[in-house]
Amino acid sequence: MLAPDSFKGTIDAPDAARALADGWRSVRPGDELLARPMADGGEGTLAAVAAATPGAVLHEVPGCTGPDGRPVTGRYALLPDGTALVELAVASGLPLMARPAPLTATTRGTGETVAAALDAGARRLIVTLGGSASTDGGAGLLSALGLRLTDADGRDLPDGGSSLTAAARVDRGALRPAPAGGVLLLTDVTNPLLGPDGAAAVYGPQKGADPAQVDLLDRGLARLADLLGGDPEQPGAGAAGGTGYGLAAAWGAAIAPGAAAVADLLGLDAALAGADLVVTGEGRFDATSLRGKAVGEVLTRAGRHGVRAAVVAGESAEPGAALTLTALAGSAHAARTDPARWLHAAGAELAARAARAADR
Structure with missing residues (x-):
């Protein structure tokens, strides 16, 4: 399941979910993907x-x-x-x-x-x-x-x-x-x-x-x-x-x-119940992401359902906590200039990791 928030100022949540999905399918076209773009009551x-x-x-x-x-x-x-x-x-x-x-x-x-x-x-x-x-x-x-x-x-x-x-x-x-x-x-x-x-x-x-x-x-x-x-x-x-x-x-x-209200509107719990992996994300991932934000809500509910989760972010304050578009693009400016391209790359990278894990 692909449940990103918007990457504020660069790409909205539905487009972010589509880019992640296209990237994933470029590596694992046979997987079933469900888009549930998220929000926290703010823009998007x-x-x-x-x-x-x-x-x-x-x-x-x-x-x-x-x-x-x-x-x-x-x-x-x-x-x-x-x-x-x-x-x-x-x-x-x-x-x-x-x-x-x-x-x-x-x-x-x-x-x-x-x-x-x-x-x-x-x-x-x-x-x-x-x-x-x-x-x-x-x-x-x-x-x-x-x-x-x-x-x-x-x-x-x-x-x-x-x-x-x-x-x-x-x-x-x-x-x-x-x-x-x-x-x-x-x-x-x-x-x-x-x-x-x-x-x-x-x-x-x-x-x-x-x-x-x-x-x-x-x-x-x-x-x-x-x-x-x-x-x-x-x-x-x-x-x-x-x-x-x-x-x-x-x-x-x-x-x-x-x-929480948006997650309920989107039927997030029912969707998670059948998922093997949920990918969420936002422009910047840091400690505040876990306090009332969309990404934190997705991660909390994924944990409740025992579903593995991955975070994609434009940048992250915690090294290793998220796959960042900045790292994939080589700079924050490049990531912000063409977020769809680098979200596609992130989806492909996560799919490749899933393929490697399945082969082990």
């Missing part, structure tokens, strides 16, 4: 789940509001059981920004995508929370679903986390109800909303915020929490610039570890 989850779910239908939502206000195309997958899967990074991700704008970046486009999925009849919603460009507490997303945040004069707040400090009232009267089947948020982080471990302090600098802006964003999120209630200390509330908190407080969404 939509592609991984859609690729591995028979009957999943991808829908595009043109004209959504990007994180910097420019139009982008949203996407969601409608699964056969009526669940809609929305990946926040598609319409509200940091790579969509022309330049950093930590104070004004918005999640509105994700809300517009969610609204389209509900209009299409989605009975349950899963939202993945990785890769956010904003620190707005999900206010933009919720505004697109009908929530109103106003200042002391009754004026609607502009998008962006910095405006939240002026929030005086919240009006839920026009907020669309959550789907009957509930809302599940997938994340690979456990940060609370506020404080030194919160959304602004930990992730704001990655989005371009300086110390003064981090303080402003944290105060805005605190004001939002005063108005919405809920539990800002909940693990994962700080995910995606506080979007975890916003959807939990306004819509009663549940927050769950992404890798």
Whole structure:
């Protein structure tokens, strides 16, 4: 079974699985291969789940509001059981920004995508929370679903986390109800909303915020929490610039570890039960890979089923723990330039090792 995560910034999980499979077949064409591209609730989850779910239908939502206000195309997958899967990074991700704008970046486009999925009849919603460009507490997303945040004069707040400090009232009267089947948020982080471990302090600098802006964003999120209630200390509330908190407080969404939830969606345990070997992988393999990441989840479940496992990585912090594309290509630059080629080589190398082991 081939169950890699994406190699971030170079190749997505389904393409990585295909390259590994092609390489393996070049050496052992008679083997049965099963692709189960993985994800942990961050970027790439939509592609991984859609690729591995028979009957999943991808829908595009043109004209959504990007994180910097420019139009982008949203996407969601409608699964056969009526669940809609929305990946926040598609319409509200940091790579969509022309330049950093930590104070004004918005999640509105994700809300517009969610609204389209509900209009299409989605009975349950899963939202993945990785890769956010904003620190707005999900206010933009919720505004697109009908929530109103106003200042002391009754004026609607502009998008962006910095405006939240002026929030005086919240009006839920026009907020669309959550789907009957509930809302599940997938994340690979456990940060609370506020404080030194919160959304602004930990992730704001990655989005371009300086110390003064981090303080402003944290105060805005605190004001939002005063108005919405809920539990800002909940693990994962700080995910995606506080979007975890916003959807939990306004819509009663549940927050769950992404890798485990994706593994369940993909039927990973059932697939492992019939496997002799599982190959997983990611861009960089290190100690954090085993703590809530997709690779760690695959390895844990493989161990539970007594299935041998191998790791392929762009690079590894632990020599010998993974077959690295950097070693195969001769340099990290070469590996990143053509990851499919070197994943093909990795698949072939692992198949050759399996052949040698079978001959002994």
